[in-house]
Amino acid sequence: MAAFDQAVEANGARIPLLGLGTWELRGRTCARVVEQALRLGYRHIDTAHMYDNEREVGEGLRASGVKRSEIFLTTKIWPTHFSPPELARTAKECLVRLRQTEVDLLLLHWPNPNVPLSETIGALCKVKRDGLARHIGVSNFTVALVEEAVRLSTEPLVCNQIEVHPFLDQTKVAAACRKHGLAVVAYTPLARGRAMRDSVLKEIGKQHDKSAVQVALRWLVQQGIAAIPRTEKVERLSSNAAIFDFTLSDDEMARIGALAHPGGRVVNYSFSGAPQWD
Numbered sequence: 001m002a003a004f005d006q007a008v009e010a011n012g013a014r015i016p017l018l019g020l021g022t023w024e025l026r027g028r029t030c031a032r033v034v035e036q037a038l039r040l041g042y043r044h045i046d047t048a049h050m051y052d053n054e055r056e057v058g059e060g061l062r063a064s065g066v067k068r069s070e071i072f073l074t075t076k077i078w079p080t081h082f083s084p085p086e087l088a089r090t091a092k093e094c095l096v097r098l099r100q101t102e103v104d105l106l107l108l109h110w111p112n113p114n115v116p117l118s119e120t121i122g123a124l125c126k127v128k129r130d131g132l133a134r135h136i137g138v139s140n141f142t143v144a145l146v147e148e149a150v151r152l153s154t155e156p157l158v159c160n161q162i163e164v165h166p167f168l169d170q171t172k173v174a175a176a177c178r179k180h181g182l183a184v185v186a187y188t189p190l191a192r193g194r195a196m197r198d199s200v201l202k203e204i205g206k207q208h209d210k211s212a213v214q215v216a217l218r219w220l221v222q223q224g225i226a227a228i229p230r231t232e233k234v235e236r237l238s239s240n241a242a243i244f245d246f247t248l249s250d251d252e253m254a255r256i257g258a259l260a261h262p263g264g265r266v267v268n269y270s271f272s273g274a275p276q277w278d
């Protein structure tokens with residue numbers, strides 16, 4: 001049985017270590033996968049205004065019958081909506097689409113160098129104070145931007161959602177987050193298919209009677225990093241969650257960490273200028 005209640009504590013938030021990613025999930029598939037994930041025990045769902053699936057995510061939530069208070073729901077605001085009036089308007093639109101009165105976590109989806117961070121963070125804090133989001137945070141923020149955001153924010157920031165998987169070294173930004181009490185939430189935790197094909201992950205999995213996917217996810221949660229793998233296949237939800245009944249040894253953790261290499265990043269997108277990943 002998966003321990004869906006295992007969570008990372010971060011500046012007052014309790015973020016379940018395993019969540020469901022929903023990027024590219026659409027229509028009935030999206031609603032069905034969200035519903036089934038919640039029925040199976042998942043308690044953390046990740047969406048974004050830009051995914052254009054918040055309506056279906058909301059449908060899945062309601063269809064599951066799981067009490068709203070038991071679910072940790074995250075959405076994100078796209079950087080074209082970072083001016084304070086736009087941010088407030090978009091946050092309200094997210095809630096209308098989701099048919100919710102608040103989300104558990106509202107994130108700035110990517111840094112936007114064209115809008116002063118002080119203004120955007122100020123607007124994000126106001127959205128929280130107005131009761132639209134229980135917690136706030138950032139995504140795709142570098143070490144320098146995490147420092148700046150923490151300095152500017154009058155409300156606690158609880159997470160930085162970033163790409164993390166065995167093929168990418170994110171120790172510096174993770175350390176900056178830890179220093180300020182922010183959780184790291186790992187997106188693209190399976191490196192969009194690469195994890196299942198990796199021979200080291202497969203070999204370590206054999207020792208534990210687990211798959212390469214389960215080893216990749218275990219490596220994250222064992223470090224206190226939340227992971228939000230996406231699948232559109234209901235039959236994969238259970239196996240992706242069966243990661244709380246085994247432990248990787250220190251040596252195995254180190255071998256997996258050593259898979260990181262400079263070209264390991266999967267998401268090479270950047271909004272108006274490349275972020276400095278230092």
Ligand SMILES: NC(=O)c1ccc[n+]([C@@H]2O[C@H](COP(=O)([O-])OP(=O)(O)OC[C@H]3O[C@@H](n4cnc5c(N)ncnc54)[C@H](OP(=O)(O)O)[C@@H]3O)[C@@H](O)[C@H]2O)c1
Pocket residue numbers: 020021022023024046047109139140161162186187188189190191192193196213228229230231232233236239240267
């Ligand atoms: N903040 C950001 O900027 C940002 C950026 C990217 C992603 N995200 C979030 O992070 C979530 C996860 O990242 P992602 O969607 O990019 O990639 P991912 O979770 O690393 O990989 C998803 C892929 O893995 C496959 N998969 C899942 N479970 C599997 C299994 N047990 N065996 C084999 N294949 C499996 C899925 O295929 P099937 O569907 O066929 O199972 C899908 O093609 C997103 O959905 C989104 O919520 C956030």
